[in-house]
Amino acid sequence: MLDIKNLHVKIADEDTEILKGVNLTVNPGEVHAIMGPNGSGKSTLSYVLSGKEDYEVTEGSVTYDGADLLDMEIEERASAGLFLAFQYPIEIPGVPTMTFLRTALNAQRKARGEEELTTPAFMKLVKEKAQQLKVRPEMLKRPVNVGFSGGEKKRAEILQMAVLEPKLCVLDETDSGLDIDALRVVAEGVNALRSPDRAMIVITHYQRLLEYIVPDVVHVLSNGRVVKTGGKELALELEANGYAEFETEAA
Amino acid sequence: MQMNSAVEKTPAEAAYLVAFDGDGLPSGPAWLDNQRSAARAAFVASGLPHRRIEEWKYTDLRNQLAAGYPPLGEAPLADVARFQEMIAASPFAGLDTARAVFADGVFRPELSNLALGDDVDILSLAECLDEAPDWVTSNLGQVMSRPDNAIAALNMAFARHGAAVRVRGRQEKPLELIFLHTASGHHTVTNRNLIVVEEGAHAHILESHLGASGQEYLANIVTEISVGKSAVLDHVKVQMEADGAVHLSDVNIWLGENANANSFVASTGASVSRNQVFAEFGGEHTNLNLSGACMLAGSQHCDTTLEVDHAVPHCTSRELFKLVLDDTSRGIFQGKVSVRPNAQKTDGKQMAQALLLAETAEFDAKPELEIFADDVVCGHGATAGDLDEEHLYYLRARGIPKREAMALLIAAFIGEAFDEVTSDDVREALAGFAGAWLDQHTERG
Numbered sequence: 103m104l105d106i107k108n109l110h111v112k113i114a115d116e117d118t119e120i121l122k123g124v125n126l127t128v129n130p131g132e133v134h135a136i137m138g139p140n141g142s143g144k145s146t147l148s149y150v151l152s153g154k155e156d157y158e159v160t161e162g163s164v165t166y167d168g169a170d171l172l173d174m175e176i177e178e179r180a181s182a183g184l185f186l187a188f189q190y191p192i193e194i195p196g197v198p199t200m201t202f203l204r205t206a207l208n209a210q211r212k213a214r215g216e217e218e219l220t221t222p223a224f225m226k227l228v229k230e231k232a233q234q235l236k237v238r239p240e241m242l243k244r245p246v247n248v249g250f251s252g253g254e255k256k257r258a259e260i261l262q263m264a265v266l267e268p269k270l271c272v273l274d275e276t277d278s279g280l281d282i283d284a285l286r287v288v289a290e291g292v293n294a295l296r297s298p299d300r301a302m303i304v305i306t307h308y309q310r311l312l313e314y315i316v317p318d319v320v321h322v323l324s325n326g327r328v329v330k331t332g333g334k335e336l337a338l339e340l341e342a343n344g345y346a347e348f349e350t351e352a353a
Numbered sequence: 354m355q356m357n358s359a360v361e362k363t364p365a366e367a368a369y370l371v372a373f374d375g376d377g378l379p380s381g382p383a384w385l386d387n388q389r390s391a392a393r394a395a396f397v398a399s400g401l402p403h404r405r406i407e408e409w410k411y412t413d414l415r416n417q418l419a420a421g422y423p424p425l426g427e428a429p430l431a432d433v434a435r436f437q438e439m440i441a442a443s444p445f446a447g448l449d450t451a452r453a454v455f456a457d458g459v460f461r462p463e464l465s466n467l468a469l470g471d472d473v474d475i476l477s478l479a480e481c482l483d484e485a486p487d488w489v490t491s492n493l494g495q496v497m498s499r500p501d502n503a504i505a506a507l508n509m510a511f512a513r514h515g516a517a518v519r520v521r522g523r524q525e526k527p528l529e530l531i532f533l534h535t536a537s538g539h540h541t542v543t544n545r546n547l548i549v550v551e552e553g554a555h556a557h558i559l560e561s562h563l564g565a566s567g568q569e570y571l572a573n574i575v576t577e578i579s580v581g582k583s584a585v586l587d588h589v590k591v592q593m594e595a596d597g598a599v600h601l602s603d604v605n606i607w608l609g610e611n612a613n614a615n616s617f618v619a620s621t622g623a624s625v626s627r628n629q630v631f632a633e634f635g636g637e638h639t640n641l642n643l644s645g646a647c648m649l650a651g652s653q654h655c656d657t658t659l660e661v662d663h664a665v666p667h668c669t670s671r672e673l674f675k676l677v678l679d680d681t682s683r684g685i686f687q688g689k690v691s692v693r694p695n696a697q698k699t700d701g702k703q704m705a706q707a708l709l710l711a712e713t714a715e716f717d718a719k720p721e722l723e724i725f726a727d728d729v730v731c732g733h734g735a736t737a738g739d740l741d742e743e744h745l746y747y748l749r750a751r752g753i754p755k756r757e758a759m760a761l762l763i764a765a766f767i768g769e770a771f772d773e774v775t776s777d778d779v780r781e782a783l784a785g786f787a788g789a790w791l792d793q794h795t796e797r798g
Binding site: 180197266 | 742743744746747748749750751752753754755757758761762764765766768769
């Protein structure tokens with residue numbers, strides 16, 4: 103589904119290289135965790151996959167469902183089924199959440215040559231998913247993320263994911279800022295989306311989230327490279343020993 | 354301003370002066386003729402305003418009116434079907450309203466529907482003057498009258514037609530005043546309206562100004578509004594003049610004790626437009642809310658100039674104006690708030706915000722607070738910026754194409770001004786109006 107080969111990335115207008123040859127293959131149905139210390143390039147990787155324009159790919163390739171992902175516009179990637187749940191979801195004053203969700207869903211459906219959803223069908227869908235994720239109806243009446251707490255923002259991201267039903271979900275530090283109850287709700291929401299056709303990349307600093315979203319593969323990203331890959335037990339190892347070993351290795 | 358008298362007349366000034374000497378001027382009754390001759394004398398002395406007059410710093414009519422715009426005589430009546438088509442294009446077409454229609458300046462009863470219950474009197478100004486009721490004679494030309502104001506002076510000199518409206522109770526539905534422009538050639542069309550809202554009454558007035566594309570007229574429109582004690586005014590104006598047209602307008606509002614007035618203006622039309630609002634608090638515990646939105650492209654120029662006079666204590670004024678400016682368009686906001694020495698406990702806030710969609714667009718903001726009382730809360734602010742890249746990225750990351758995402762964000766920006774409009778139906782109509790502009794605009798690229 104996703105094939106990253108020797109990916110080198112720097113911040114546009116700067117010389118500092120952040121990703122220094124990342125290799126990663128994700129197959130349908132798999133959940134991959136990417137762990138690593140702060141500054142290792144985890145968030146950069148997620149932004150580059152989504153198409154954020156502040157980064158420049160200097161070398162390497164990313165193939166998604168057989169297509170050259172790096173050649174696609176931000177919105178084309180989303181319509182092709184790529185979803186990034188942001189670490190810091192932003193507030194957009196004046197854009198009602200429901201308008202935003204409906205516009206996004208119908209734009210994606212249109213791009214894929216599917217029928218747009220009628221308003222009643224859309225309302226029903228969102229109501230159902232919101233209930234599962236314990237997103238209060240009042241939240242849906244507000245502008246996108248405006249006045250939401252940190253935890254509410256994260257739940258709103260997962261709600262968007264549930265409504266848009268992407269094929270590849272990238273979760274960027276979805277656990278940060280969540281208390282244990284919120285974490286459980288979010289993890290349940292994510293687990294409900296696990297399916298044989300859908301893949302997930304879960305980016306996290308801590309092992310805690312992986313107790314709830316159990317990965318098939320764990321990668322350690324350090325200093326812009328994947329330095330170790332293993333099973334879910336690798337996460338426990340990291341929890342016990344920290345990242346020190348990899349930081350030295352990288353330096 | 355005597356500065357002009359020594360200066361050579363511009364073609365536009367010359368055309369007006371020629372018209373003053375012609376035989377096409379409105380005349381009678383005597384009480385109005387006095388005002389008309391005073392207005393003519395004022396214009397002869399001042400000429401058109403220009404940039405050396407502080408209030409006209411950014412809108413230099415001497416320069417911007419390159420041609421003469423002689424007043425339009427009785428225009429031949431265009432095809433009624435054409436007028437109806439234009440009326441159907443009004444943003445308020447879908448609302449249940451009474452309407453008074455003026456086509457090329459002239460009241461057209463056959464296009465109008467004045468049925469609005471016993472509590473509302475709607476008169477055609479042209480027809481009522483010979484036996485004008487007291488509420489007309491005691492107010493017309495006298496609500497916030499500015500003899501030195503060129504727009505008002507020319508309007509008084511030439512205006513024959515308009516609506517005279519008296520509201521004595523609660524209006525059951527809005528009254529829409531529709532001004533259609535179809536005549537060709539450079540010419541001036543002048544209309545004057547008078548709205549008198551009596552004690553405790555609630556008026557709901559909509560104005561739409563619609564021009565047939567390609568026409569290059571100058572529309573001069575003055576609306577005088579007197580809001581009585583404990584009365585409520587809802588006033589919403591939409592300016593969609595033809596691309597090559599000029600729109601010069603005064604809205605004069607006088608507010609009695611305990612009154613509430615809400616006046617909104619949206620502008621997308623005309624090559625040059627100026628909306629002046631002059632408001633005065635005549636009684637205590639009164640609220641005034643002025644707001645507006647303008648969306649411009651090409652080389653359009655839209656000037657909003659407000660003067661709010663806190664003449665008495667315990668009054669509140671709010672001003673919120675939003676501008677979306679693309680290409681080389683220019684938006685101007687001048688907001689003057691005067692607080693007289695006795696007007697303690699005045700609460701005045703003013704905000705003007707521009708969204709610049711191109712580096713070549715320009716926004717000029719000039720707040721002016723003149724505060725002579727010491728126990729007041731007054732504030733003002735102005736911002737200018739472009740669309741937030743992070744917002745755009747977030748929307749696109751959810752699959753919304755860039756143009757659609759931009760339209761969503763622009764609508765959100767401008768929508769904050771629409772929120773000031775009290776009627777849900779009218780607000781929805783305005784959102785549709787903004788949406789139509791955005792569709793047309795983003796399609797054009």
